Amino acid sequence: MTTFTGLLHGSVVVADTERALGFYRDGLGLPVNPERPDLGYPGAWLQVGEQQIHLLELPNPDPVQGRPAHGGRDRHLALGVTDLDAVCGRLEDQGVIVSRSKSGRRAAFCRDPDGNAVELIEVLD
Numbered sequence: 001m002t003t004f005t006g007l008l009h010g011s012v013v014v015a016d017t018e019r020a021l022g023f024y025r026d027g028l029g030l031p032v033n034p035e036r037p038d039l040g041y042p043g044a045w046l047q048v049g050e051q052q053i054h055l056l057e058l059p060n061p062d063p064v065q066g067r068p069a070h071g072g073r074d075r076h077l078a079l080g081v082t083d084l085d086a087v088c089g090r091l092e093d094q095g096v097i098v099s100r101s102k103s104g105r106r107a108a109f110c111r112d113p114d115g116n117a118v119e120l121i122e123v124l125d
Contacts, residue, residue, distance in 0.1 A: 008052065009052040010051075010053055012053065012056065013060045014116075020044075024053065026094070027087075030047060031046065032047075033052060042057035043055045049080075067115055070099065071111060071119060076117035079118065079119070079121070080122075082124070082125060083122070087120055088120070098110045105121070106121070
């Protein structure tokens with residue numbers, strides 16, 4: 001029987017890689033992995049611990065408008081962070097709308113410039 005060992009990466013479609021890097025690299029603080037090969041289209045790989053987020057600069061097959069206002073009710077990436085307030089502050093300084101979780105958890109939701117939802121969950125070391 002096959003055993004799955006973990007999630008290695010998730011991909012998001014973006015209209016402009018550099019604009020998306022302003023959110024993922026500069027806002028969230030994720031490092032860019034320089035090992036991405038030439039795949040025939042622009043993009044970037046970002047490290048999230050041992051896992052990655054792949055930015056794919058391709059035509060978006062999904063509607064960007066009409067998505068749920070709250071990212072928790074939409075498909076989303078969930079990232080563990082050690083200092084939720086610091087990350088939310090950096091994003092808000094960039095003009096990103098951040099909504100704190102209404103459940104009482106140390107979590108927040110936001111969207112990247114292309115409307116992809118991201119959940120940030122504070123985890124303690």
